[in-house]
Each structure stands twice: as structure tokens, then as C-alpha cells.
Amino acid sequence: MSTSATPTPLTTRRSSNLHGTAAIPGDKSVSHRALIFGAMSIGETVITGLLEGEDVLDTAKAMRAFGATVTRDDDGIWRVLGVGTGGFMEPDHVIDCGNSGTGCRLIMGAVATHNFATTFTGDASLRSRPMGRILDPLALFGTRSAGRSEGRLPLTLIGASNPVPVTYTLPVASAQVKSAVLLAGLNAPGITTVIEPEPTRDHTERMLKGFGATVEIEDTAEGRLIHLHGQPDLTPCAVTVPRDPSSAAFPVVAALLVEGSEIHIPGVSRNPTRDGLYQTLIEMGGDLSYSNEREEGGEPVADLTVRHSALRGVTVPAERAASMIDEFPILSVAAAFADGVTIMEGVGELRVKESDRIAAMETGLKANGVTTSSTPDTFSVTGHSGNGVPGGATVAAHLDHRIAMSFAVMGLASEEPITVDDAAPIATSFPTFQGLMRDLGGEIG
DSSP states (O other), rough: OOOOOSSSOOOEOOOOOOOOEOOOBOOOHHHHHHHHHHHHEEEEEEEOOOOOOOHHHHHHHHHHHHOOOOEETTTSEEEEEEEEEOOOOOOOOEEOOOTTTHHHHHHHHHHHSSSSEEEEEEEEETTTTTHHHHHHHHHHHTTTTEEEGGGOSSSSEOSSSSSOOOOOEEESSHHHHHHOOOOOHHTTSSSSEEESSSOOHHHHHHHHTTTTOOEEEETTTTTTEEEESOOOOOOOEEEEEOOHHHHHHHHHHHHHHTTOOOOEEEEEEGGGGHHHHHHHHHHOEEEEEEEEEEETTTTTEEEEEEEEEBBBBOEGGGGGGGTTTHHHHHHHHHHSSSSSSEEEESSSGGGSOOOOOHHHHHHHHTTTEEEEETTEEEEEEEOGGGGOOOOOOEEOOOTTHHHHHHHHHHHTTTTEEEEEEEGGGGGGTTTTHHHHHHHTTTTEH
16 A cells, blocks of 8 residues: 555745755656556566656556566666566456556556456555546446446456457546557457547557557547557567656746755656646746757657746646646645736546545645635636745645645745645655755755
8 A cells, every 4th residue: 555554744844945956756657557568568678767656566566466577676677577468367366556546547458358357456545536437448348347336446347358449539638548448459359449539648659659569640620549459469678767747846846936946857758748737837937948858768858957936827728737637736836826826727637636636735725825716627826926825734635645745845935834744645656755855955854
């Protein structure tokens, strides 16, 4: 599990002059996929820069349970000896995905077209999240499931004995649903097609091509069509995991808010389907500059420099939401210090993440003296600009790593310290967060 029974409070205080180089961990989305595709290949996949957070380590354990050999060298290189497409074996124990909705949903897709049963569980947060949006398209392949209401874990997935290819239109913009369908389509005959009316993260398509699958993508009037040719022999390859832009968001916003700050982040992902927060921060007046743009492991990366800036409120359009869905909590912290109102549109998906992130952020922001408002699909924050954010409250993280880190960052620039009731969930995605922020000069602990 990703959290201990005993909460671990974390308090942050007003800081000054954040400086230095921030060694951000590897991208979580790419790390999950590298392990899964390596396990579905024939031969050895070598992974450099894998995120060693609890979420990804749980996916590694799952791949071992399905028959792949997953090891870590002393120098941090990970090796996956795969079993090939369709080669997964029935696990002899329950698959515990901890706190990871991404890992759980991708693994469900990967095993959905294997003729055996798999039982999934997770921590309290993951068990509360509905899986119906994944189970519905997987049922089209012939997969069956039995679990709690709305597909909540614990849940048993019974793989299709004679899977068929499907054509599926995403009802909501979700890279997890898209990826689960494509992973299921790997072990189905013929061509599986996913139609996404709005673009979402494209790590799965990029990696499918890198491992030798035939993927055809076309843009049409009805949206982006992704055609996957099923039952390929995936070829192992070397994967260099870029630094995670979602994790980088926390020191980036901290540097923007704390006076006198300048930090550098090398090798961070610049995947355009993940760039929404950074585009928004620049629109708000943030001093962000990129250099040494390049490609590593099929993903665009660059070195980022961030300097303290006076921010202004903006409207974030709904069509940008998919490219920054995990970053709205930390954006709302940036908005609390901006001049004017920041309006975030199209954020209804936040209500079914690790927690109801809109409700959690609203409660915490208000407790620290910030005015907010929301609807089911919008979230607005009124910034304090030169007046300073009062702070001084203890906020509930709700077992959500991004909520915990967002309020930890807020405390670095608020007038009074802010305490997060439980920082343990941070280890699921950013185990080095506290040490990294201290090294930059943050008053955290």
C-alpha cells in the first residue's frame, strides 16, 4: 500500500531565494508503460530513469506476477525480460495497485484479452474510484468483470477467451481509457480503433511504435483515429524515461511564487499533450525559458529555467484541460498569489481522481484565506497579488499526493506556515520531493 496507518504531517514555512538544479524523477506515465510494454515483448527491455515511486513499483510487481522477469541493477537501470504478446500467465495472488489509478487501468487493459481471471485491489483511495469507464470498452472485447458497485475495487476481471477487435469512441478525454483499449487490442486479432474527439496524452501510441507495433493515426472530422494492428511480435528496446512534467510543476510553481528564486530543471518532458500547465503559467506572466530541446526515447525533452514572477489571473479553456489534468491543484495555488481571478474550465474529471480534487483544493484554499468558487465543471480562484496569502491552516490531503504537494508549495510563499495532515502519499509519485525542495532552499519539514 502507498500510505501507512499513521499519518505523517508536513509543515512548510515562508521561504526565500529558491536556487539550484532540481533533479525531477522520471515521468510516471512513461514509466508505467515502459514496464508493461517490456513485459509484453519477447526479449529484454532496458529502462533508464524509471520513476521509483510506489505507484510504478507496484506495476513492476504486477508484471512479475504475470510471468515477466523485472530486475534493477545497482546503477538504477531496470531490465524487463518479457513473455511476448499474449504470453501473460494467470497470477497466483491478488494484484495490489496501491494508489495508482493509471497502473491499475493500464494493467486491466493489458490482461483483458488473456483467457484467465485476475483480481485487483488497492489502497483506500483507489478502492473508492469507479472503474466503469474502463470496464465498459473492455467488455466489447469479450471481457467480463465482477466487483463492487460502479466497478470499484476489489474487482475480478475475467479475460476474453476469444477476443475480437473493437472500434471505440472515447466518451470523455481520457488517456487511461484510450491506453487500456489499445493494450487490450494488442492481443486481439485484426485492427482495433480508438476515436478520441479531443487529443489526450500520446505516450502509448509513441511507445507502441517504439516497440514495433503497427499504429496508424489519422485526423478526421470526428476526431483523432488510432488504428492498432493486433497480435504483433513486440520487439524490446531501450527506453530513456524523461523527467516528469507533472512532478516538475511543484518546484516550478514554488520558484515562481518565492521572491528572488531561480531554478533549473534538466531534461523535462515537452510532450505537447502534457504542456498545458506550462503554457498557462507563461500566459499568467511566468518567466519560463527552455533550452537544449531534443528527443530522448521517442519523447521531446528540454532544459527549463524558472524565475520568480508576478502572475496575473487568466481563463484556462476547457480544450486545454486534458493536457494538464493532473496539474490543476498546483495551478490553483499559483492562482491564489496572482493578480485577479483565474477561471479553470472543463475540470470535471478532477472529481474522480485520487480524491475529489476540486473539493479538496477549495476546502484547503478557503481555510488559508483564499476565495474560491466552483461548478461541477469549473473552478475559480481569486488571487491575493501583493496582499499575500494568509496561510496558517492545517489541510487534509485525502490520501492524494498532488493535494499534499500543492499545499506544501503554498506554505513556502504564504504569510503563515501551512501543515498538510499526511504527506505519506507523496511517495507514490515523488519520493524525493521533500529533500529536493530543502536542497533548493525551501523551509519544509
